[in-house]
Amino acid sequence: xxxxxxxxxxxxxxxxxxxxxxxxxxxxxxxxxxxxxxxxxxxxxxxxxxxxxxxxxxxxxxxxxxxxxxxxxxxxxxxxxxxxxxxxxxxxxxxxxxxxxxxxxxxxxxxxxxxxxxxxxxxxxxxxxxxxxxxxxxxxxxxxxxxxxxxxxxxxxxxxxxxxxxxxxxxxxxxxxxxxxxxxxxxxxxxxxxxxxxxxxxxxxxxxxxxx
Numbered sequence: 001x002x003x004x005x006x007x008x009x010x011x012x013x014x015x016x017x018x019x020x021x022x023x024x025x026x027x028x029x030x031x032x033x034x035x036x037x038x039x040x041x042x043x044x045x046x047x048x049x050x051x052x053x054x055x056x057x058x059x060x061x062x063x064x065x066x067x068x069x070x071x072x073x074x075x076x077x078x079x080x081x082x083x084x085x086x087x088x089x090x091x092x093x094x095x096x097x098x099x100x101x102x103x104x105x106x107x108x109x110x111x112x113x114x115x116x117x118x119x120x121x122x123x124x125x126x127x128x129x130x131x132x133x134x135x136x137x138x139x140x141x142x143x144x145x146x147x148x149x150x151x152x153x154x155x156x157x158x159x160x161x162x163x164x165x166x167x168x169x170x171x172x173x174x175x176x177x178x179x180x181x182x183x184x185x186x187x188x189x190x191x192x193x194x195x196x197x198x199x200x201x202x203x204x205x206x207x208x209x210x211x212x
Contacts (some may be wrong), residue, residue: 017069018085
């Protein structure tokens with residue numbers, strides 16, 4: 001499974017995806033060789049609100065990267081600030097496809113590269129349907145929406161002490177309105193966040209291209 005995943009990632013070539021150069025095994029542990037980026041992660045820039053125009057400029061390249069992988073039948077399933085690396089010039093790069101899943105592959109011997117029926121991901125950034133293992137392209141879109149929400153407001157929409165607590169809030173609580181934290185946020189920007197973070201995937205944008 002690891003070898004097949006490594007090969008699938010090795011075929012990816014996009015200016016905002018950290019490329020896989022090689023892979024192998026050392027003393028029983030598999031490894032990937034990837035480009036080193038010294039600019040840190042997006043996580044290190046969070047903690048306070050970022051001007052919405054700046055946030056959009058940073059999120060769009062990652063959206064384009066997701067559009068690229070979705071077109072190639074790959075779901076990342078773990079989009080979060082610590083998986084967005086920065087180049088020396090401040091350009092964002094998507095990395096860590098460790099939870100990658102192939103979907104819609106027409107080849108007879110195609111298999112999912114991660115276990116089905118498990119809610120893989122990072123709780124605060126996971127889409128509601130992902131908790132039951134039903135990751136779809138719109139799940140990545142939801143996670144990207146959480147990142148954008150956090151960049152703009154300075155906080156994640158749903159937080160709790162345990163993963164179960166996050167799931168409960170997602171299931172029972174309405175999304176806190178971004179304008180309640182950033183009063184001068186344009187209504188159109190808030191509308192985008194509300195749509196991309198809809199609980200039901202059918203209420204979100206149909207794909208990343210439409211979101212962009």
